[in-house]
Amino acid sequence: MIRLERRPAPSKNWTYLAPLLAVATTMAVGAIMFALLGKDPFLAIKTIFWDPIFSPQFGSYSRPQLLVKAGPLILIAIGLSLGFRAGIWNIGAEGQYIMGALAGAAVALAVYPMELPVLLPLMVIAGALGGWAWAMIPGFLRTMFNTNEILVSLLLVYVAEQILAAASVGFLRNPEGGGFPGSRNLQSYPSAHNAEIIANSGIHWGVVAALISVIAAYVLLQRHILGFHIKLAGEAPRAAKLAGVNPARLILFCMGVSGALAGMAGLFEVAGPAGKVSIDFGAGYGFTAIIVAFLGRLHPVGILLAGLLMALTYIGGELAQLMLSLPAAAIQAFQGMLLFFLLAFDVFSHYRLRLAPGRAA
């Protein structure tokens, strides 16, 4: 008989081993799924994990894409991880991402076509404020009325999507666009364009912001009393209260930071790779970032690596759709498996497997 025995203290080794095993198992089970779909499993795995970086044919295009995709994922996941550590569940980063993009783009479109050197920084601030304000709604409702922030933040995603649609066909629509939905293209508005810092590298200001957020979160969690209180609130809420942590203030801080970072990610995207506000602007980064946060153990460095890995499966997945005509749903299932196996292997950091002898003779 097999049973689980609780470890006296969580295992350090398993904390690091679980994500690696989850990736390996996802590859194995994914290969079986691809085989069942009638595709060559080895080719499929190679197309997803190897070709985006090393293929001579696609590498030059997909390598920069890796950073373009990883940037917003990391930026959002870092913000979410702070709240998740403290037991505050902001599930609505997608909505905050959209609202940040709208707020930032609106600033640029309001002053168009004036060329201002400070325009992009202003847009970044507006984007952060937009995301922050959207996240404050569930934060405020939670602290005032004890509503569930999971539900409120999630439902606000759909509200944000409606506002995005309204903006694309209404108040932010390009007046010279011949009636088509979508705003002016910010890529052709130099002051507002979040352009690549080094050509063809994929590095734009959003990637830089993501890196800064990783370092800042690391320092906050390791060196600052506020980071310690965030961890303490997650580990033992009553102990945190005894330590003098004000739960309401912590909720507002974590919701606010995660909202602001998601809003900034949205702004960098709308002013850079996406270029304009359009109905299909929301690409699911806000939801995928939840996976990234957990895959990275809610640890800043882990999130950096997990964001890159997740971006790889995105790009590799697109490549596999293109080259092997794998269905998009299969790629999504593949990404979902990653979180599933991670959570499954996570059990072993708190429990050990024991082969117990059978019943007493």
Next chain:
Amino acid sequence: MNSTDDLLVIDGVTKAYPGVVANSDVSFRIRKGEVHALLGENGAGKSTLVKTIYGLVTPDAGTMTLDGQAYAPAEPSAARQAGVAMVFQHFSLFDALSVAENIALGMETPPKRRVLARQIREVSEAYGLPLSPNRRVGDLSAGERQRVEIVRCLLQNPRLLIMDEPTSVLTPQEVEILFRTLRQLSAEGTAILYISHKLDEIRALCDTATILRHGKVVGDCVPRDTSARDMAEMMVAAKLDTPVKHPGTRGEEVFAVDGLSLPAASQFGTALKDIAFSVRKGEILGIGGVAGNGQDELFAVLSGETRTAPGSVAFQGAPVGRLGPHERRAIGILSAPEERLGHAAAPDMSLADNALMTAALRMKLAPGGWIDWKGVRAYAEKVIKGFDVRTPGAHTAAGALSGGNLQKFVVGREVMQDPALLIVNQPTWGVDAAAAAHIRKALIKLAEEGAALIVISQDLDELMEISDRITAICDGRMVRPRPAQGLTMNDLGLMLGGRDPEEEAVA
């Protein structure tokens, strides 16, 4: 040499965990119908041994024989089938369910509700444990809850009943009832393995005792013929000095509670009703009471976790009712709660983290918000050394420590911060004699150095030992504090029931 008298023979049981040997070659025997005490400090291996007998832990080596048959329970249900039952220190009952429902939940094949209710009544009457099957557990006192657990065990007709620290939540009167029941069971042939730190109880109840130290059996004795002091010294292998309190010079009043009333926070909470008391410099005020009579609510008000009207709590003459725990710490009001895991300490975090938790402000461990990890570790090591906390070091997770060692750490963490007022809830709950003596001595020393102390405890001996004045809380009301000197156990019993012994005497 197996005699037919032996119920359970434990032979060479060994169990090692990474870094610590919990039981090393433990052998002893329990005879049929005897009350057998298992004695030892915290971390001596009592819990592991008992869990082995109850099928919760599989030993690495060694055998057990129950009534002549090899006995190796893989899980508690196997142990129960073999006739071994256990009453845990912590009850596992659902507040919202009735007594009968709770008991049915613990059975493999519960009988029909009406049959079960009749059985519960029969058993509880036969053993002098009055218990109504239809009452909701949330409305029961701690003593009554324990009866539910005992009756649940007795319904299985056990041959061996294991009791882990059963009297820690009982009033003296309830202890008497429990002992009568246990003696009756023993007379009917049920063996009882009795774990307790209260040596006087063991002397009153038990036929023989096995003493564990560092996972090994270091001796056995007949408790009736051995003094409590000798037993304690066998446990710790050292001379033990009981803390002695010098009736210190009491200074001015530092802390006062006046007209404090607070509605119950939840359905199962207790409302505080018009509480008033004060503490002076250098004084220890003991607050007795049976569990669940408002101690937790009162503690939260004193520590600042629950805020009240400003004037109902005053420190050095200034109202502090609106101040939170952090602000109170800044002016010298420190507190150590009862529940170690999750309240006084975060179990999965290191001792260093747990030192930082409440000492950041007063020990200047995070100047300007930036954590001085070197200072944090140094402070944690200082507490570990100063309070003899047995642990590999400050990096150890708090949850990996035994109860007594963690308790020494959380009390030490506050005591070493030089408080003006220290509030402690259950300072030695579930702690062995040596650690308890250590903690009490530290509290007395702190008072002698001029601090004011409020000690909330259900252990009356402890209150008598360390308090200058004693009061009690009953159903959220407090009786008038009285000088500890000259109080009898009978007086205390009346106070726990919410009555004033002096008024009773007059009446």
